[in-house]
Amino acid sequence: MVEQREQHAPVLETVAGTKRFVGTLALDDVSFQLRPGEVHALVGENGAGKSTLIKVLTGVYQLDGGELRHRGEPVSFGRPVDAQRAGISTIYQEVNLIPLRSIAANVFLGREPTRFGLVDRARMHREAAELLREYGIHSDVRQPLGSLGVGAQQMVALARAVHTNETTMSGEGAGAAQVVIMDEPTSSLEPREVETLFEVIERLHRKGIAILYVSHRLDELYRICDRVTVLRDGRLVHTGDLADLRRIELVSMMLGRDVSDIRRHGSTTFGDTDHAVVEEGRSEPVLQAQNLVSTPKVRDVSIDIHPGEVVGLAGLLGAGRSETARAILGALPLDSGTVVLGGRKLPSGNVGAATRAGISMLAEDRKLDGIVPHLSIRENIVLASLPRLSRFGVVSRTRQDEVVKTFMERLRIKASSPDQKVVELSGGNQQKVLLARWLCTQPKVLLLDEPTRGIDIGAKAEVQALIDELASDGLGVLLVSSELDELVDGSDRVVVLRDGEVAGELSGDEVTRDAILDAIAGDQQEASA
């Protein structure tokens, strides 16, 4: 791990770096150092300034105050390409490639091998195929990039970044330390792909390339990182060896809360009590999904949800969790099976009918499926309930204001005003806006697909607390999550899916990490958490 290289001459650093945006100080006197050959974790909640710092290091933004130094020399990267020429390459959280172009073209864009001034396609395809094989990608490189899954696209981005880096290096010679910056590279990867990524990181590490690794996943950080820098509210609150730091200390620095406080409440903020108040002589289920089949992902799933109950849906990636939720909503057509809500059978494949009957769904990808980024918070919230808020086709502004105000308070949406554009909010607040939108249609059942993915720990806690509250108010909740802790703490009952079928159902005290893992793993399959 932490070798004492003849380091201390940072390959990249900011000295008292300050970056100001309208109204906010995104980076406040941050002196950050990245040493040659280290894997450096950068952590912090959303809004802590991580992305801003990365963008400063990669030439997307320029510092307003302080200095950026590259190998000790003050530099100013005016554009991303300047940073790239200096041997700093970046993989962004969202794949920043061109989906319509071929995989090979994406790897080489801007540095295509040429012959007589023309792009040498044969060579480009050959080299891209060779290169990508090291990253576990064996697809035809002439295919459009967009035909790959998001995880594989991320690997292509990584291959591109590293390759750019290596070629720049050989071009300028002298094995000088280079930098690869990874902004949440694993957020869309499957476990197998994560392993490949770590192998690549290991390889880069051995070559003496410095890696700046941003992630919310503590397990990963502790596994691969040497040092850590913690940002909070634009300030650098800690930097040092990661091994010396206990997890709970790291979390407390990120959150700015007491260690003891976190201990007491655990890492999730679900209440202790289970809310399926009605125990044995339970009430009628509000939603009954019976033998749902929607090929290819959903093969046979039955789920009942009672009022006031949070039913967790567990399973590996690809087990059909999201698809089940979407099938219940009607967004996926059913091949067979029925969805009964409050005693009435819903027509298959009709989202409108399901929504009117009282099912709402918070989709996994809030950017694609929900948020209208350039509309205001108000508009985003009332979007789904306009018919209810209008009379003779005219939308009542007073009633809108009332509803919006109620939900903004209840969900603790942090914004300057209801008229602020949603795109300006943090991920967690965007998620709350979406939640408000569906709550305001007064649903009976709420389907939540990964409601806390990609939002910071603080907001996560609030969303979890909210789910709890909503269930206590009598709402039936289906909680799809890939985080076991969230399921264990948040659900009254957990239905475990495997390959599109119900592999087990746990309730009450049976709901534990291990029990879920056992059910997921089945008889002989390996459990992967």
Added chain:
Amino acid sequence: MSAPTPASSPATDPESGSTPRPDADPVDGATPAPTEPAEPTGPASSPQVRQQLFASLLQRQGAAAALILVLAISWVTLPRFGSTENMRDIALQSSFLAIIALGMTFVIITGGIDLSVGSVYALGGVLAAYGAQSGVLMALLLPLAVCGAIGLVNGLLVARLGLPPFIVTLASLLFARGLLLAITSEGSKTRTISDSSFLSLGRDSFLGLGLPVWFAIVLCLIGGLVLRRTRFGESVFATGGAEQSALLMGLPVVRVKVTVYALSGLLAGFAGALTAAYLQSGVTVIGVGVELDAIAAVVIGGTLLSGGAGTVLGTVVGVLLRNVISNVINQIGGLDSNYQSVISGAFLLLVVVVQRLLSQARPRRRR
């Protein structure tokens, strides 16, 4: 229409990559709301991308199939259609539009649009007629310089100031048309050209084809090569495919955009000069609506209106298809010439609708 057209068009495909995405990153609360226009998707879902490219391919093939079909039917049914003279005529008529549409192809692939080309084309013709008074060199240089400059300004405004191309080029459409009217006393002065070496550019033939046709062929070959086989071409696709990503990849997005608009102006001016040489005068009334013909040809030829995919060959097919159809309508005769537009419009719509339906149907079956 005569036959089912195996073709597809997402010309106005609502899915063609323009899913609005929130700008850059809403992750850091501190991010300022950037003012870039909503960009095409980053990691689009795979079926969507496949469908889009498939549609584009189908569209191109479809346009080619439609062209062959129309040619075959007309050849058999219309006695004069297949004559060498008529073929030459179609080629010549197509050459001017092809040169303009070539520039438009580049612009549209970057995700832009150039509405100014019709006016610039007419202006190029008039300027060529002026320049021809001082010889063939001026007859070419004057229109190329002025029209290239208009294109360059378009490009700078679009790329540097981030103004919407629609508005910028609409403004230069008005500007160029106004300039043309001003220097020709409201279009009443048509200057005839007497410089014989300049006239020969538009009127001479080589191997049986008019010189403008050869110009068009050579330019399209070069254009196709540049687009498919150079780094610049790759950057053009990348810019239109996902501009933000292209920027982050360090591609010269601004330079690419400036270049394509300048190129478009330059080519429109050159087409205007050739037209003037062919007509022996700087005709002031031409070029109205030519920008729309060029856009239609580009789109029929399989270039995505949202940018990121397209070919020069497709555009050439689109241009030919359009001119063959209007030639056929002329041949049939007896039709008020105004109906030509009606039929052309209806045909465009039909092609696009059929293509769209096919592009929706096929990928589903393949899955």
